[in-house]
Amino acid sequence: MAQELIIGLTEHRTFGNIFQAFLIEKKVSFYSIVKLVRMHDLPELNLNAFEEGLVKLTNQYSDEMLFKKFSKQKESSKFFQQLDQRLFQDHISPYIDKHMRQIAVLLMQQKTRLFFKQAKYSNLYDEDRIVVPEQFSRATFCFEKNEEATRYSLEIKHSQSKINILHKNLTIVTSQPCSFVWQNRLYLFRHISAKKLVPFLTKEFIAIPKAVEEKYFETFILSTIREYPVRAIGFSIEEHDSDKHPLLSLEPNLKLEPVFIPKFKYGDTEYLANSKSSVFVHLTKANNQYSFQKYNRDENWERQQIQLLKQLGLKEKDGCLFPKQVELLDDTDRLFEMLAWLTKNKEKLAGHGFELQQNQFEKRYSTDTQDLQVEIKTSEDWFDIYAKVRFGEYEIPFIKLKRNILSGIREFELPNGEIAILPKEWFTQYEDILPFAKQDGQALKLKKYHYQLLQKRLKGIDKSFFQRLDKIGKTASEPITVPANIQAKLRAYQEEGFSWMYHLYEHQFGGCLADDMGLGKTLQTLTLLLKLKRMKRQIMVADPTEPDDQLNIFSEEKSEKEHGQAASLIVMPTSLIHNWENEIKKFTPSLKAYKHVGIQRKKSLNLKGILSYYDIILTTYGTVRNDYELLKEQEFFYLILDESQNIKNSGSKTYQTISKLKAKHRLVLTGTPIENSLSDLWSQINFLNKGLLGNQAYFKREFITPIEKKNDQEKQEKLQTLIRPFVLRRKKEQVARDLPALTEQIRYCGMSKEQKTSYEKEKSIIRNNILQNIEKDGMDKSAIVILQGLTKLRQLANHPSMLNDDSEAESGKFDEIYRSLKSLMAENHKVLIFSSFVKHLELIKEKIESENWKYSLLTGRTTNRSQVIKNFQEDPANRIFLISLKAGGVGLNLTSADYVFIIDPWWNPAAENQAINRAHRIGQNKKVFVYRFITEGSIEEKIQLLKERKSSLAEKFVNSNNPFQAVTQKEIINLFN
Structure with missing residues (x-):
């Protein structure tokens, strides 16, 4: 005999009406149930895919499956006997209902038959069959409002026929959405819950008391209009398909992270983009008259708006949007990057009709376009930087942002109270410059020896000027002719060192010649001084260290122009005086040198005359300390320090006194510019070009700590950039080809x-x-x-x-x-x-x-x-x-x-x-x-x-x-x- 798979609606001892799968055989006047079909029976049965799907769904809520899923007890009998009602109502019943609904929908789509199956009987009859329609039934809420009251009823239709359920004995099959059996026919609804339907089994309509009428309109009736078909008398329901535009709101999510929340505004009301409702309803009340505006969501248009946001670089997660690069940032930087994205895309968003919002922030942030205009002028010793920033309609002098940039504060308050977020690139470009710049009205003045900082960061400067300055760091690019009367043959690297010092002289920069010991720092320096030697006035024929009428010859009343170029002061350890004296005699005999050393030195000599007559004054660090009062009033041509590590301690008297001496040009010689710490370098560079590395506190914070304690490569490169033009360091191995064996x-x-x-x-x-x-x-x-x-x-x-x-x-x-x-x-x-x-x-x-x-x-x-x-x-x-x-x-x-x-x-x-x-x-x-x-x-x-x-x-x-x-x-x- 042929067997058939059917679904039986039967009563479970605990859970009420449920669907089960049975195998039946046709008898003469009835059907005999062969077996209740379980999952393990499927391999033996020749079922199609739909039928197998039905069996699998019915087994999802078998006793074994429910016990396994919802019980922690060891025995199933105790679980069902002692079933917790809250567990059943909140979890088990919805679980069964969900699978029952799936079975009912599948029955609408195929020919598997549905029967009433009584629990105690194993035979079925044609009278037990339940007809399953191919379409859903419809429920319409009918509201009627008049002066006395408001009431509503439920109209149910299947196809074109009305179905009156008042006082009818219905069998509820599923609750959400509702399905029921009446007169051996299954009725299914798309959305309505059984709870909405049940009251009308005993009532023709439900009256809404006048006292709670307004609340009912605002809640129940509004949600009913949104979710179900409604027919209204006494108030209006207007349906719209247009009058919409997109919104993008910047606000914190549940984790307090700044995100973009996409919304859509239908009429005057905003709705979240991830709202599950396909209909939006808005209620207005005027003169005790209620009016509903019902908007059917344009989901295709909404998807287009979301897609546009993604094309502009946003990523979607949990209904929120944010730029792809912000996920790993902290909340503050994340907010700033999102505001930068808004500023960048503001015009495009406006062009597509987007309204931009900021919600739940303590501050109101500006998304206006920011524009920085810079103009730079050069004077003898300074760059004058004129810069202004435009934030939307406001023009702000750039100098007002100095504190923000130096302190790393990106928030800047505008005159209207809004907060502008300064771009990160401004900090990158200008935080190196501002510590060294002085304010002059609304302009910034920067010493020319900081040209490296400007060259890479600011536009609008005469490029030929920088090309000239670049000669400093590229000694081989334009060699300077060595003076003909030098009594030595300079090696190639020595000529380069001499040219480098000469370029520094041309631009009035101080320099540190830091060649290895033995490479001829003294010779290179003497070559420079010989190159720069000026002719003295012919009247200056007597040695001012001799007593004969020196005061008449070198009168203090004569002008500096008459005296010509002043002598250069070379300061060194005592042990080097003799070597310098010998090197001068050997290599540059035309340079007149005077030794101002020893206990026999003349402390009351006419220094003005000395400066005019001699080319070089040799002295020691100790002598400078002792004779500071004598030396401080004079201006030397060059102030040169040999073994300049002697001034590495900026707190020492040696550093303090030597730094205060006046000279047109400065030079230091050392094989070890850094002996113990970078602070050694600061002292020597600050002597040469005051302020080049900022003050000591800045230098320690910006360079010493990051480099010496953290080995910060970026800070090392930054420091090298600052000092590179002013420090020439050649190791012996680098110039070995120029040296004799x-x-x-x-x-x-x-x-x-x-x-x-x-x-x-x-x-x-x-x-x-x-x-x-x-x-x-x-x-x-x-x-x-x-x-x-x-x-x-x-x-x-x-x-x-x-x-x-x-x-x-x-x-x-x-x-x-x-x-x-x-x-x-x-x-x-x-x-x-x-x-x-x-x-x-x-x-x-x-x-x-x-x-x-x-x-x-x-x-x-x-x-x-x-x-x-x-x-x-x-x-x-x-x-x-x-x-x-x-x-x-x-x-x-x-x-x-x-x-x-x-x-x-x-x-x-x-x-x-x-x-x-x-x-x-x-x-x-x-x-x-x-x-x-x-x-x-x-x-x-x-x-x-x-x-x-x-x-x-x-x-x-x-x-x-x-x-x-x-x-x-x-x-x-x-x-x-």
């Missing part, structure tokens, strides 16, 4: 005051002893006494402590060795230090250890020579090797070093050459610098002069059994004078 220099060192006193006293005693010995025993037998005397004086020239352990006297040579070492350590070079006195090496070792510098030591007492050498050669951090001449003159390969210090030169050049060859030998790939440290005014300097005059003297002195046979008695005596 070996460069030798003599570094003359002055004695300290106490050292000079001890030396002169000992020299007098030794001289008298030698004269007595020579007179008594002759030259040949006096050699021992002479050598002993020479050795004592050499030790005193090195350091007084070498003769007297208790001496607290300082040593000029020792200070200069330490200063040079400090520079090399800062530049990451390796250095060999040779001495013929182990005691001298020990003194230097103590200083090295106090600085925590890593070093090696090789003397005659060293037992592990190979390990000591390996440590120096292979450890990059080990950069100092102290070596005694006897222990290290031969047999060593120390090619990791590129500097050699001979700290107590003597007669024997062969021994020194052997020492130099420890570094300058096969395998060395670096250029080697050799420094010989000679104490000025000592036996060392006199021996050096003898060596230069008598080329064979050293050889005779070393190789002869009696070296004094090659030296006259007069020459010996002169050594001790």
Whole structure:
């Protein structure tokens, strides 16, 4: 027999009427139920897709499924016996109702038959069949209002027939939406709830009391008109299809995040874009007359408006819109970006009819277009920046935004009380400029040495001006002719350094020449001063340091023009005075130099005359501090600081006094512009170009903390941009192609005051002893006494402590060795230090250890020579090797070093050459610098002069059994004078 799948409407013991799937067989006059169909039966049955769908839906609310979904108990019987009514009403019943509705709709679409199925019987009859229509029934609410009352009824139609449900015995099948069975026919509605229908089973109409009539119109009747067909008598319902426009509201969402809420305005009422209703209704009341305006939503038009917003860069989420890039921003930045989007797209939105709103914010934000106009004029030392901003109808001087930009505050209040949000790019473009700009009325004045800041950020400046300034940082682009009378051949990098300084001079900028030690900073500087030397008036023939009528020649009443160019003041450590003096004589003999140093210096001299007669005044940092009152009133041509790290402490008296000296131009020389901290750099740059890096507090906040503590790359680049034109730094490796394989220099060192006193006293005693010995025993037998005397004086020239352990006297040579070492350590070079006195090496070792510098030591007492050498050669951090001449003159390969210090030169050049060859030998790939440290005014300097005059003297002195046979008695005596 053929079997058929049907749906039975049967009564569940707990849940009331439910649909179930049954398999039936046709008997003669009835149908017999074969089985209740479950999910596990499907593989055995030959059902179509619709039928399988019905079975699956009925099984969604089987006892097993409901127990599994809604119960936490272990036994299903207890769950149904003790069923919680609230759980049933709030959750289970709606769940069943939803699936029942789906089954009823499917039955309308296919031929599966529906029967009443009594719970206790297993047979069905044709009389039990329920007809399922192919279309929905309609319910219309009928409202009638008159002077006495308002009442309403429900009119139900199926097709064209009215159905009267008053006092009818209906079987409710589903509640939301409603469906019921009457007279073996199923009636389904699209929207109406069974709760709306049930009252009319017992009443023909429902009366609305007059007292609550207005509330009913505002709530129940309004919602009924929106959701259902309504027929009205006594008030009007007007339906509209146009009169609409879009809105975009900026407001906080439930998480208090700023978002755009899309809305649509139909008539005078606004509706959310994500509203589920397809109809909008608005009520008006006038003279006790009610009128409803009903708008059918134009969903196609609404989608077009939302699509337009997305095309303009908005993203949709949870019914809200926002620019795609704002999701990761905090609420404040998010709000600002959204306002920027509004400002950018305001005209386009207006063109498409959008109304813009701001809701639930404490402030009202401006979305007017912002326009910044900048005009820049150049004067001798300044850029004058005239800038104004237009916010809609308001024009604001840009200077009024200075506090906002420097403080990072993007909100700016306009005259009408609205808040304008300053664009982020303004902060990027101008926050670097404003800290350095001074206010002048409604304009900003910026020093010309900040041209790098303007060049990249502001438009409207004469580009040729910047092209001229660019020569500063591009020394090779336009070389300057070296003066013909310079007594030296400058190397290529030295010519570039000289050209760079000259370009700085042309633009009246200060500069820092920061070449590595030994690259000729002194020579480059002297070349500049020689290039800029001016002719003095012919009348100026006398040296103003001489007493003869100098006040008449250099009258204070003569004008600066008559005096010509003033002298340049060069300030340096005491130990460098002699070197500068020698370099001037050697390279630029036409430059007249005056030394203003020492206790014998004239403190009441006619400085005006000095400035006019001389080209260069050499002095020391200590002298400037002591003679500040004398120097402060004069204006020098150039103020040059050698070893300018001496002013790195901006709180020191040295910095304070030197910074106050007046000069047309400034220059500093140093191999180590930064020794400990970036604050070292600030002090030197601020001396050169005051204000270039802002004040100290700004520099610390803007650069020192971010760079030194956070390694902020952006701040590093910003600082480099600021200082790049004014700092020229060449390391030895960069200019190696221009250097000879070996460069030798003599570094003359002055004695300290106490050292000079001890030396002169000992020299007098030794001289008298030698004269007595020579007179008594002759030259040949006096050699021992002479050598002993020479050795004592050499030790005193090195350091007084070498003769007297208790001496607290300082040593000029020792200070200069330490200063040079400090520079090399800062530049990451390796250095060999040779001495013929182990005691001298020990003194230097103590200083090295106090600085925590890593070093090696090789003397005659060293037992592990190979390990000591390996440590120096292979450890990059080990950069100092102290070596005694006897222990290290031969047999060593120390090619990791590129500097050699001979700290107590003597007669024997062969021994020194052997020492130099420890570094300058096969395998060395670096250029080697050799420094010989000679104490000025000592036996060392006199021996050096003898060596230069008598080329064979050293050889005779070393190789002869009696070296004094090659030296006259007069020459010996002169050594001790």
